[in-house]
Amino acid sequence: MKIASKDNPVRLAWLREQGLRMDAAPYLSGAFEARKLLERLPVTEPLREVTRGGNGIFHSGRLQRRWVTSPEHGIRFFSSTDIMEADFSSLPMVSKTLVAQYPRLLIRAGWTLITRSGNVGRIAYARPDIDGYACSEDVMRVVADPKRIPSGYLNTFLRSRFGVPIVTSQAYGAIIRHIEPPHIADLPVPRFESEVEQEIHELMEAAAELRSEFQASLVGATEDLFKTAGLEELIDLRWHESKRDLGFAQRGLTHTTLRALNFQPRAQRILQRLRDETECVTLGEICKGGQLSRGLRFTRVDGGAEPTYSYQLVGQRQAFWLRPEGRWISKGKTPSEVLAEDGTVLVAARGTLGENEVYCRAIYVGGEWTSKAYSEDFLRIRSADSSFPGAYLFALLRSEAMFRVLRSMSTGGKQQDIHEALRAQIPVPVLTAPDRERIAETIRAAYRKRDEADKREDKALELLEQAVLEHSAG
Incomplete structure (x- = not known):
């Protein structure tokens, strides 16, 4: 059962904005509360204003996929579920020819990926080792303008308890829910001192690098085993x-x-x-x-x-x-x-x-x-x-x-x-005992990096939420 937060209870003004609607749904989804909290911040900017060229929210468009099995002719392809995976080494591949015809399929490091069909609002940060991979039309791309906002900071806000409810509240549809880029273009992004935003960004970048190293270590350990054998x-x-x-x-x-x-x-x-x-x-x-x-x-x-x-x-x-x-x-x-x-x-x-x-x-x-x-x-x-x-x-x-x-x-x-x-x-x-231990230690080190990446992402979220609450209280 959901209950209203004691720190930010439902107010009479909220009821009036909703035409005195008395059922709980609009007030407990989290989106209404998040918007009201963000309205109390000194500075916010619409999402469209901090993205690339003011038009950095898009998806690839629907097209017929051509699958291949040979790495010489294919590019790894993410579905809307795959963006949440830890290990990308078993992803399917689509034809390089197809990607050349539809370059909007490609994703780049530092982009924020948001699922926009079905389970709407799952959010990932594109790490360095997937730069140039292809991605489904069911995933929306949000490309930060580096002159306006750090990409890691923007991603942290969007996947925070303030960003996710607003994104998911924009979904439409009965059986299969969807969102489109215009639906989140006006999402208010809080702005703070550059030192705060940069610290959050650097934590996310460090986490993304650690996840890339985690992936490389897993693949390297398996290759080491077979080569040694x-x-x-x-x-x-x-x-x-x-x-x-x-x-x-x-x-x-x-x-x-x-x-x-x-x-x-x-x-x-x-x-x-x-x-x-x-x-x-x-x-x-x-x-x-x-x-x-x-x-x-x-x-x-x-x-x-x-x-x-x-x-x-x-x-x-x-x-x-x-x-x-x-x-x-x-x-x-x-x-x-x-x-x-x-x-x-x-x-x-x-x-x-x-x-x-x-x-x-x-x-x-x-x-x-x-x-x-x-x-x-x-x-x-x-x-x-x-x-x-x-x-x-x-x-x-x-x-x-x-x-x-x-x-x-x-x-x-x-x-x-x-x-x-x-x-x-x-x-x-x-193999030999030293070979086995070397391979095992590569795997253990990889998972220590994964845990460290989780901690840095959690720290980034903590800093963002702390900044939002402090500035909204003032």
């Missing part, structure tokens, strides 16, 4: 360019499985390469005494959004986001088994076989993420052998090659799962 061809897999799995025969069947997908030739060739080219130990052996199973099913009891008394419950989709928005559940009513120890690898283990689904994608739990709870839909991989740390296993399991291997181990009907016996047989390259 002498399996360079598994780095750039080109799955869809391989011969299709049609009309193959399988001998030596056992009671383990009779499903054709589990003997998929392309996946079997990956497994055979691992076993032939390097010494391996099975995932089941590494996790014996640890954990290699789906999570615990449990009853959710809602709690307040306060970490002292509640866990944030993260499901499969949002586990891959930079900042998940999972529901909060009571600590007292939640078993400890739903938490994940530092170094645990979680694999999305329930879903369908769509190319853009997260099913069989892996995440690593470390640092701040050990305080979250995770749904039973994850396969939990916890090493019992300290010489094979979870970070090393993650560097392997996050690869495109192992994603395809895990997909080939599917079992079930509409909703797939990963076959219990087959997953235990996954070969893990042994």
